[in-house]
Amino acid sequence: MAAPLVGNWTKTTAAPDYPDTVHFHPDGRYDTTHAAADRHPRWDVGRYEVPGPGRVRVSTSNDAIIEYKFAVSGDAVTFTAPDGTEFRYRKQG
Amino acid sequence: MSTRDNGFTPTPEGPPLPFPLPFPEPPEPQPQPNPLLIPPPLSFRSLRCGCYLMNYTPAASPLVSYDGSLRVECHADGRTASGDLYQRPVIWLPLGLGRPPRPILLGGPSPAAGIPVLSRSRYRYYLRVTQLAERFVVGNSFTLGFEMWRFTKATGGWSTGGTWANEGAFTARVSWQTAPPGYPSASDYLAGDVKNAAGVVVGRLTLGWVSAYLRKATVEIDRVAVSEPPLDNGAGVGWKAVGDSVGWDITVDESDANVAEPSGESWSDAEAHAAMLARRDASNLDAEWRYHVLCVRRLDSTERGIMYDAYGGDSNNVPREGCVISSHWVMPNTAEWGTVKGVRFGKAPAPYFRTAVHEAGHAMGLYHNTADHGYMNTTNVIAGNSLDPGSPAFPANIRWAYHPDDAKRLRHMPDIYVRPGGTPFGTSYGTTPISPTDLCFEFDGLTLTVTPLLDAVPFGAPVRVNVELTNTSAAPLPAPASLGLKGGAVKGLVADPSGTVRVFSPVVICVEDTPLVTLAPGESVRDSLTLLRGPNGPLFPLAGVHKVTVEVHWDRDGAEAEVSGQADVMVTPAVDDAHARAAAAVLSTPDALLMLAIGGDHLVDGVAVVQAAVQNPVLAPHFAFIEAKRLARRFGKRKANLKAATDLIDEHTVMSPAEVKRAAEMVSDDGADSAAGKNLAKKLKGRVKGLKAGDDVKAAVDAL
Structure with a gap:
């Protein structure tokens, strides 16, 4: 179920709460990189799962597991946070 | 290695080391083969580890005073220190009968109360300590060097955070004195004047030791009746040991055991x-x-625990007042959960207690850290890694310690970052100041004397100083x-009459490669520096008194040692237009x-201005040898011309001992x-x- 997100992604929109890059591993782990020094990202390192089409549950920096909507289009993915914030990543390689 | 009832096997690392770390003994004087050469006993002192009650009172500000703590951590490589300052309140005393109220500066915290806890609203400065007595000093004083980082809180509640600004580097030559009444140790009290980078006294600092710990806190545990209290890992590591490992004096308040469930077994963040x-x-x-x-049966938003007091x-x-953990989550019945698979969380003290420490770590401002299997890694990652070849089964692969980076953060991040109710979760490590671990330590026993060759030089002339x-x-x-400036060990700064500071340094700085000699008691190393410019521009750009600080740095047992000295030089104003030009x-x-440094005809602009200076009667004595040195050395097809060089040198030529050599x-x-040659030899x-x-x-x- 993790398949649509597996891989390395680079952020393409301004969303300071989310990391510059995220790597979703096939085994359900994810890790990130974040160069911006002003804020620690909500996604730092942990686990994720895709419980159904277009939904991903991510363990976050304070250990809350938060469900996001996502939509993959070509090499881009758009996530929608519970508060409606949208942010996008582009797949690398 | 023992195995407890729950099947948990302690890790090879064992429980955290006690705090403070074992205190190294002062070095003993070495035996001497000749009794006549036995030196008198040296008086060593060292800065005691722990928390000092600190006061900083700026000069000429009778109603401004700051109190706080200085934390001195002892470790194998010496000492690391940091501090925080809170502004002391002023009240207005009504005098009545139409007389205006009088401002009164309130008293400071009592040293008998130990580690001070002061109001967050009074928080002002973090002291990023860059220099202190890392091991032992000979004598009764040492220089404390630090940067003062001012914290400006953003408008609104504490969840809005704030910003940091470095207000500059300061030093305080502090001496041990007898403590005033009330301090627990009369002999661990220091005081000294604080100087800014220009050497101007800006205030007074006092430091009195109050505790072997660095910080103190209480962990209150409340729970629903059926949830276990997370008091320890089942193998001897409890909250006190966790705190001791980072210098925190943690008191556990095992409080309510009857918290009611507001909406069934699972709790929302808001309910917690x-x-x-x-x-x-x-x-x-x-x-x-x-x-x-808070310990509850289950959580809506996660499985094991959450630091809900964020976002x-x-x-x-x-921010960061509390966290909640789940006692009735059941670990999956899969291989990664090792010896506790299928076990209810509250019945497995090791991972249950670890989660409580982990979430409390978030409340202290720490983020996830996967560099080891310590407290701030995630349980899932540690459990998953137990399947790696050679790894102990979970939870025996838990490391019962903070990663060194996190331990340092707990010891030395600013109060306002780690204390509950301070800066919000999500504040970046990168924007928060923290003291460096490896400090430059002052090498007592060596004295650097800086003496200007001339007490006054004309505007535009280089300043020659002798250093010993x-x-x-x-x-x-x-x-x-x-x-010498080419040796790599010397650098320094010059403060001009306005207080502006400019640095000078050798072209290559590599203290690790500085050749060393052994100086016998009373023996000296001498050299001369000719100072004109630094990376910030001219070092003596104004008429008036300039303060020259020379620092000698070198590597000593893996740390950077430093000795410094100062001298004043007067720069006289231009006497006429020609001199000024x-x-x-x-x-x-x-x-x-x-x-000045290397010479050479290829420095076309440099040659031109030096030659122009030699033509000026005021500057000529100060630049004559610089030009003579160039002329006496062959460059390309131009032959060395000692006669021309000798002709430039007369009895008025200003030459340092190094230049005479x-x-x-x-x-x-x-x-x-x-x-x-004979002519110049005679002059020399x-x-x-x-x-x-x-x-x-x-x-x-003499050899000439």
């Missing part, structure tokens, strides 16, 4: 936050650092072999510095039998008689 507010035993975070741990979960805008590093102790000591040309030409070498290179022999120079200079001239 509300229970914390309703059930905690104390809520004044300005009087106590109290972290709340939208912080309903009262007071002397072993003032009774034992042999290592020291840099060379104090020549001086301006020199000061505005970067190549002029290279002419260089001139002697010029004669030797050209041949002392030449007419020019006459000059060296009145010169306070080292034996090497006199020997070089």
